[in-house]
Amino acid sequence: MTLLQKIKNIVRSRSIHVCYVDVGSCNGCDIEVLACLSPRYDIEQYGIVVHNNPREADILLIIGAFTPGWEDKLRMVWDRIPAPKAAVAIGNCPVSGCCFNRPGSLVDPPVSKHIPVAASVPGCPPRPTEILSAILSIAPTVFRDYEVNQ
Amino acid sequence: MNRRTVDVSIPLGPVHPCFKEPARIKCETRGEYVLSAEVELGYMKKGIERIMKGRPWQEVMFLAERVCGICSVIHNMVFIEAMESISAIEVPDRAAMLRVVANELDRMQSHLLANFSYCYTIEHETLAMYLLDQRETVMDMLERLTGARVTCAYIVPGGVRADILPDDMNFITSGLRELEKNISRYMRMFETAPLIGLRSRSIGNLTLEAASRAHAVGPTARASGINEDRRLFHPTYKRLCFQPVTRKEGDNYARIMVRFQEVMQSIGIIRQCLSGLPHGKVRGGGTCSAGAVRYSGEAPRGELTYEITTDDAGRVVEIAIQTPSIMNIEVCTHDLLTGAESIADVTSIFVSCDPCIACTER
Numbered sequence: 001m002t003l004l005q006k007i008k009n010i011v012r013s014r015s016i017h018v019c020y021v022d023v024g025s026c027n028g029c030d031i032e033v034l035a036c037l038s039p040r041y042d043i044e045q046y047g048i049v050v051h052n053n054p055r056e057a058d059i060l061l062i063i064g065a066f067t068p069g070w071e072d073k074l075r076m077v078w079d080r081i082p083a084p085k086a087a088v089a090i091g092n093c094p095v096s097g098c099c100f101n102r103p104g105s106l107v108d109p110p111v112s113k114h115i116p117v118a119a120s121v122p123g124c125p126p127r128p129t130e131i132l133s134a135i136l137s138i139a140p141t142v143f144r145d146y147e148v149n150q
Numbered sequence: 151m152n153r154r155t156v157d158v159s160i161p162l163g164p165v166h167p168c169f170k171e172p173a174r175i176k177c178e179t180r181g182e183y184v185l186s187a188e189v190e191l192g193y194m195k196k197g198i199e200r201i202m203k204g205r206p207w208q209e210v211m212f213l214a215e216r217v218c219g220i221c222s223v224i225h226n227m228v229f230i231e232a233m234e235s236i237s238a239i240e241v242p243d244r245a246a247m248l249r250v251v252a253n254e255l256d257r258m259q260s261h262l263l264a265n266f267s268y269c270y271t272i273e274h275e276t277l278a279m280y281l282l283d284q285r286e287t288v289m290d291m292l293e294r295l296t297g298a299r300v301t302c303a304y305i306v307p308g309g310v311r312a313d314i315l316p317d318d319m320n321f322i323t324s325g326l327r328e329l330e331k332n333i334s335r336y337m338r339m340f341e342t343a344p345l346i347g348l349r350s351r352s353i354g355n356l357t358l359e360a361a362s363r364a365h366a367v368g369p370t371a372r373a374s375g376i377n378e379d380r381r382l383f384h385p386t387y388k389r390l391c392f393q394p395v396t397r398k399e400g401d402n403y404a405r406i407m408v409r410f411q412e413v414m415q416s417i418g419i420i421r422q423c424l425s426g427l428p429h430g431k432v433r434g435g436g437t438c439s440a441g442a443v444r445y446s447g448e449a450p451r452g453e454l455t456y457e458i459t460t461d462d463a464g465r466v467v468e469i470a471i472q473t474p475s476i477m478n479i480e481v482c483t484h485d486l487l488t489g490a491e492s493i494a495d496v497t498s499i500f501v502s503c504d505p506c507i508a509c510t511e512r
Binding site for chain 1: 508
């Protein structure tokens with residue numbers, strides 16, 4: 001492994017930019033992601049910055065059970081994120097549709113049908129600590145030696 | 151034909167740093183001036199009312215909570231109280247008081263989140279983080295009382311799910327003392343800070359006439375001087391001699407201050423409930439039966455109405471939900487965003503109305 005790769009590995013594990021996109025949830029998970037920003041959980045002490053801008057994101061948090069309004073737009077958001085990137089599904093909705101996945105509803109879960117999902121945090125909603133630990137454990141795994149693996 | 155000169159058409163969203171939820175605002179501008187604005191919804195439509203139909207109330211209760219994650223307690227409360235009024239189920243006094251405690255805690259966390267979003271949008275991150283930290287204290291209290299942070303399903307027909315323990319009562323009382331001290335400090339910070347004043351005072355003016363013409367609800371209406379609150383008609387709140395908070399200014403500043411004052415008022419209401427908590431059971435029992443009702447309650451964002459028809463087995467045959475945000479989003483688009491002095495104020499005006507897209511679209 002080159003020195004440059006080593007530096008990249010260190011830097012990438014300390015600077016994770018996050019974008020979250022709600023594709024049709026009850027917004028309970030949204031506010032749990034927001035709660036991660038609070039001084040109690042303090043997401044920024046781990047080097048995670050929530051910008052909510054796809055163009056500078058490394059990790060995309062997907063919340064919700066995929067509604068028809070996002071049919072082409074989620075793909076667009078995903079394509080705008082520069083590589084290396086990973087998507088994390090937050091809550092039950094992106095995994096199974098939770099209580100919304102019934103005959104007659106408009107949702108189309110799971111989200112992994114539409115874009116590749118690297119990890120999921122089940123829960124309705126998951127606690128902020130679980131969201132934090134998921135981001136922290138997925139980021140080094142996906143970003144380590146990215147250029148070498150390519 | 152009248153033609154307008156439009157400089158730039160600026161779309162904001164659906165993924166935007168200032169919005170918690172996806173919505174798209176399309177603004178047509180001439181220079182800084184906003185000629186017209188339009189809010190485009192449809193990113194969150196799940197069809198909850200469609201899947202509620204034909205299901206027993208036990209299932210609909212959980213679906214009703216998941217209409218909105220921020221104000222889940224009030225959705226639970228209004229749905230269950232509507233079922234109770236259909237079936238003539240009596241609620242024990244102790245349970246009625248505990249419902250008010252849960253509801254006011256939920257209102258506090260929702261208002262603190264709304265004020266956090268506003269401060270974050272006008273880039274006053276310090277105050278925003280202070281408020282978000284206080285919200286965590288409220289979430290702790292809610293968790294001690296109900297057992298969950300967000301969707302807690304605390305209220306069931308004929309009472310509440312669990313009684314409050316003496317330990318939790320002490321936790322809430324001491325938490326409220328701390329909260330009152332801190333929130334009044336942050337309120338003073340917001341009131342007196344000159345830069346916040348520049349970004350908030352006389353921006354997004356909503357007159358009394360415009361607000362009543364468009365049927366604005368909740369803090370948005372009360373900040374323009376409309377004295378309306380569904381809690382005035384609720385039997386438990388009547389016993390607590392509840393009076394709504396109103397202000398006259400009608401700008402961004404007033405809307406945020408109304409929320410701050412309501413948080414302080416909620417602290418008083420919870421204290422009143424806990425100090426005069428009657429003894430007795432918290433679950434009276436009962437059977438849900440057939441009937442139809444239209445029932446309203448005051449959500450943190452305004453009037454929330456459920457219109458329910460049930461059959462003999464307690465199944466929901468017809469249901470229609472009217473949520474407060476749809477009114478406020480309309481008011482915001484037509485009276486506040488259209489004609490805004492600067493495009494830079496569009497996000498802060500939109501956030502000051504506290505729109506909840508998940509509620510609106512369901």
